[in-house]
Amino acid sequence: MSAANASLRLLGSEMHLIVGRRRNQAGILVRAAVRGRGTGFIASATSNGIFVALSALTIELALFLPLAVAVLSGDAIAGEANTGTLRYLLTVPVQRTRLLVIKYISLVIGAFVGVLVVTVAGIIAGGIFFGLGPVTLLSGDEIPLVEALGRVALAVLYITACLAGLAAIGLFVSTLTEQPIAAMITVTIISTAMWILDGISQLDWIHPWLPVHYWPSFADLFRNPMFFDSMRQGFASLAWARVAQKDITS
């Protein structure tokens, strides 16, 4: 069997593990149920169903989505170490780097699913309550619904990429402990602390160094023309997190 197929099989097993767990299923439902009002999209939310999805994303980006990443990354390595299954994976053997890479990919897929669920649930709920139609952007222009949905898809990918940065931190934290709860709390604290620091204007010198600073930039996709500057910086901070992840394998 080729190495790629073998890795796909292990990845499938990882996803099965994540999706099959009741707690994660419940988490998905909670995420889908949370509706809220977000800055920037508040005024628009009542005029078009699409903005319900976007305001839900804005709300969940601060706590619920990072929490989901924290929970999954806590399980990834610390959880396996805690149940003792890590030693059996390593004696199969699964090479350590390969295990980390596959765990990381499964975290990113998990984050993607979370973002997707929030978005789709938002669009459906918004569509029911406010209807769907041509979308008036934050900059005042109107674009057809299909194009708006395309921009929503871009936003989903961007937010997934942002969370992938947090997942890299999470995976690193997960290798430091055998207590999944400890890893979860640490990652949640890291993300929350970054949001708090990002909210203190006196500390604006530190803001460019905070990955979360760039997370809400997905809103720029809903302006004409689309802004990419701060999103590009967001990707740069993702790369920084990738480097942080590299240290684990050494």
Add this chain to the structure above:
Amino acid sequence: MTLAPAAVATSGLTKQFGSQMAVDGIDLDVPLGSVYGFLGPNGSGKTTTIRMLLGLVQASAGEIQVLGSDMPAHVSTVLPRVGSLVEGPAFHPYLSGRANLVRLDAADRFADPRTSRARTDAALERVGLMAAAGKKYRAYSLGMRQRLAIAAALLMPRELLVLDEPTNGLDPQGTREVRTLIASLASEGTTVLVSSHLLSEVEQVCSHLGVMRQGRLVAQGTLDDVRGGARPVAEVLTTDVERASSVLRDLGLADIAVTPTGVRATPSDIDPARIVAALVHAEVAVRGFSIQAPSLEDLFVSLTGEGFDVSG
């Protein structure tokens, strides 16, 4: 390192945790095709040694060869040929027994997914878990968990099985089944390294023994080699202890000791018939006389020390 064909060979294998010598320069020699009983009290370094053999723990010093290759350098080619049970079973509690095996099978680069179902079923069948295969692992009893861990070691054909305390938590029936299983695997040519602190379960299936005490290997060899190190004991059942003792002393028996039922001594190569004749001649009231080969149990205790205290 040139050695006779061995499934496991170590030289000067050492592991130090801080100031504690967990394993102190041991030279294991597990011949191919043998069933090697790895004995020692709790805390004597068996599990640490096994962890080093499997590349889970890095040795502080010494060399390891498993199935002819250096470890841990060749982990990825050696371990697929080795099935292992290390320090008790460990599985995902909310997956069924079968789902847990499928997950481990998915992690194995060499396992063919098309035969996964057949192989997991065969492994479950072999350890008698088929009826509980669909139950969640958290609902398993300790004995069932232990069986599942053995099944996991049998998912693929193995040249070497490393079983750390495989009968922990099993009832006598289960213990017997594991013994039978080990014997049948060995008869198929698999080398088995089985660790235990219970001598009786090892004695009946092993061809070779290694005995650990406080991080050192205090005895190693075939069952007879190790047993040969101990001498038989003559036991006289009598109430006439003093006269019996003096007769035995005159005959030249060593280690004379008074027991609640009589006298015990080491006859060396003195003919037992002569001992009995001398006792009768001295009018000692003998109610019984026997020469006992030392049980492996006694030998084990003499090698590893008695008592409940964990060796620090």
